[in-house]
Amino acid sequence: MSTYDRATRCPWCNRAHEAHTLVAGDEGEPDEGAISVCIGCEWPAVFTSDGIRRPTIAELEELRLDPRFRELAFAKGQAPS
Numbered sequence: 001m002s003t004y005d006r007a008t009r010c011p012w013c014n015r016a017h018e019a020h021t022l023v024a025g026d027e028g029e030p031d032e033g034a035i036s037v038c039i040g041c042e043w044p045a046v047f048t049s050d051g052i053r054r055p056t057i058a059e060l061e062e063l064r065l066d067p068r069f070r071e072l073a074f075a076k077g078q079a080p081s
């Protein structure tokens with residue numbers, strides 16, 4: 001796992017993030033559309049060119065059905081419903 005500095009603010013709980021730890025995918029900065037999970041509220045967000053945003057309903061539904069995200073969400077005790 002690698003960690004990189006990138007200041008963002010959670011679109012759900014407003015928590016400031018100074019860095020992100022990569023848990024899946026290619027090394028380096030995340031592409032637009034990559035998923036972030038807030039260390040505070042544990043809800044997912046989507047990387048944009050200048051930060052992170054709330055997922056759309058369609059993206060949440062996609063995440064809900066993604067076994068990788070389900071494993072992560074259930075390990076932390078919640079999943080989008």
Ligand SMILES: [Zn+2]
Pocket residue numbers: 010011012013014015038039040041042043
């Ligand atoms: Zn949050």
